[in-house]
Amino acid sequence: MPIKSVYIFTFIVVFTLKLSSGLNIPETIDVRIFSGNNISEFTFMPTKGRYLICDQNHNKLSEISPLTSLTIKRNQKGFEILQDDSVIFSGKNIVLQGGSFQNSFLIAPSGNHLQARIYDGDIRIRYENNQVNIINAVSLESYVAGTVQSESGFNRHEEFYKVQAIIIRTYALNNLRRHQREGFHVCDLVHCQAYYGKTVNPDIVRAVEHTRGQVVVDNRSALINTVYHANCGGQTVNSEDLWPHAMDYLRSRIDTFCLSMPGAKWEKSISMRELRSFLSQKHKFQPNESQWSQIKELKQNSRIHHLDAQQEVHLRHVRDHFGLRSTFFSVQEQNDTLFLSGRGYGHGVGLCQEGAMKRAEHGHSLREILGFYYQNSRILTLEPEVVF
Numbered sequence: 553m554p555i556k557s558v559y560i561f562t563f564i565v566v567f568t569l570k571l572s573s574g575l576n577i578p579e580t581i582d583v584r585i586f587s588g589n590n591i592s593e594f595t596f597m598p599t600k601g602r603y604l605i606c607d608q609n610h611n612k613l614s615e616i617s618p619l620t621s622l623t624i625k626r627n628q629k630g631f632e633i634l635q636d637d638s639v640i641f642s643g644k645n646i647v648l649q650g651g652s653f654q655n656s657f658l659i660a661p662s663g664n665h666l667q668a669r670i671y672d673g674d675i676r677i678r679y680e681n682n683q684v685n686i687i688n689a690v691s692l693e694s695y696v697a698g699t700v701q702s703e704s705g706f707n708r709h710e711e712f713y714k715v716q717a718i719i720i721r722t723y724a725l726n727n728l729r730r731h732q733r734e735g736f737h738v739c740d741l742v743h744c745q746a747y748y749g750k751t752v753n754p755d756i757v758r759a760v761e762h763t764r765g766q767v768v769v770d771n772r773s774a775l776i777n778t779v780y781h782a783n784c785g786g787q788t789v790n791s792e793d794l795w796p797h798a799m800d801y802l803r804s805r806i807d808t809f810c811l812s813m814p815g816a817k818w819e820k821s822i823s824m825r826e827l828r829s830f831l832s833q834k835h836k837f838q839p840n841e842s843q844w845s846q847i848k849e850l851k852q853n854s855r856i857h858h859l860d861a862q863q864e865v866h867l868r869h870v871r872d873h874f875g876l877r878s879t880f881f882s883v884q885e886q887n888d889t890l891f892l893s894g895r896g897y898g899h900g901v902g903l904c905q906e907g908a909m910k911r912a913e914h915g916h917s918l919r920e921i922l923g924f925y926y927q928n929s930r931i932l933t934l935e936p937e938v939v940f
C-alpha cells in the first residue's frame with residue numbers, strides 16, 4: 553500500500569469494540585434529522601468539501617461543489633432534485649455522499665420558519681409514508697459534539713461538558729436499536745437526544761476530544777442507561793418509581809447542588825374542575841370526600857409517586873396531562889383552584905444536569921459527578937482501531 557494511502561487510512565478511525573452486551577458499534581450513527589417537521593422542500597449546500605449525488609445503489613448521478621446548492625422538492629410519487637434549475641433526479645431514494653475527507657453541509661427548509669442547520673457527514677433522502685425523510689450518517693464523535701450543544705447549551709464549565717459528552721455517547725450507543733424498524737438508529741428529538749447539527753463551540757469540541765471513546769459501564773462492563781434531566785429539585789428518582797425496571801445504578805439521591813439553579817422551582821394553577829374531569833375520564837377515579845381533602849393538601853417534602861394514598865393515579869400521568877415541569881410538587885387549594893408549587897424540571901431519574909453543572913463549578917471531577925448520579929458505575933474507554 554502506498555505511504556499516502558496509509559496516511560489517509562490512519563485517520564479513518566471507527567470503534568469496533570464489542571462490549572460484554574454484544575453491542576457492535578457502527579461506523580456511523582444514522583440520525584433522522586428534522587424528525588418533528590414534515591419538510592416538503594429544502595436547499596442542500598455543501599459548506600466543506602464536494603458531495604457526490606448517488607442513487608441507492610451508489611451509482612454516481614452528479615456531483616456538487618462547495619457553496620453551490622441543490623433544491624429537493626417533494627412531488628406526488630417521491631421527490632425531485634434540481635441542480636441549476638434542471639431536474640437531475642426524480643424518485644424515492646438518494647444518497648448525498650461526501651467526496652472528500654471531511655465534509656459538512658447546510659440544510660435550509662423552505663416555506664416555514666425553521667432555521668438552516670449545518671451537519672457533518674453524509675445524508676440519505678428517502679420518500680416513505682408520504683413524506684421526505686432525511687437521515688444524517690455522521691461519525692459518533694461528531695454526533696456527540698452536536699448533541700452536547702443541543703442538550704446543554706453554551707458557557708458551561710469544561711468538566712460539565714466532559715460529563716455530558718460521556719453520557720450522551722453512552723446513551724446513544726445504548727439506544728441504537730430504538731428506531732431499527734424505521735431504518736435509522738436515533739431521531740434528533742428529546743425522544744432520543746436533541747441534535748440540531750454540528751457545533752463549532754471550541755469548549756465543546758475540546759471536551760468531546762478529551763473524552764473520546766469514553767462511556768459509562770456497570771461492574772460487568774455493560775453500558776448503562778445514562779438517563780438525565782434538567783433539574784431534580786433536590787432529590788432524584790429511583791428508576792422503578794417511574795419505569796418498570798429497578799436499575800441498581802439509578803437510585804434516588806438527595807442533591808442540594810441544583811437548588812439555586814434556574815430549574816429548581818415552578819408554579820402552576822389548575823382548576824378543580826379540570827382535575828376532576830381528568831381523574832374521572834382518564835382514570836375512572838372519582839375520589840370521595842376524604843380522598844379529595846388528601847389531594848387538595850398534597851405535600852411533598854421528599855418525593856412520593858402517586859396523587860392519592862390508594863395509588864390509583866401515578867403522578868407522571870398528572871404531569872403529562874397538565875404539562876407540569878415535574879412530579880415533585882405540593883398543592884394548596886383556594887376557591888376551587890389548586891395552586892401547585894413544584895420543584896425541579898424533568899423526570900428526575902439519573903443525572904441532574906443543573907446539579908452536575910454546579911458540582912463542576914465547585915471543582916468536582918467528572919468521575920465524582922458520574923459516580924454520584926450513577927452509583928457503582930465506572931468509565932470505560934473504547935479503544936479505536938484502524939479499519940481499512
Ligand SMILES: [Zn+2]
Nearest residue numbers: 738739743744
Ligand atoms: Zn427517537
Ligand SMILES: [Zn+2]
Nearest residue numbers: 784810904907
Ligand atoms: Zn439535582
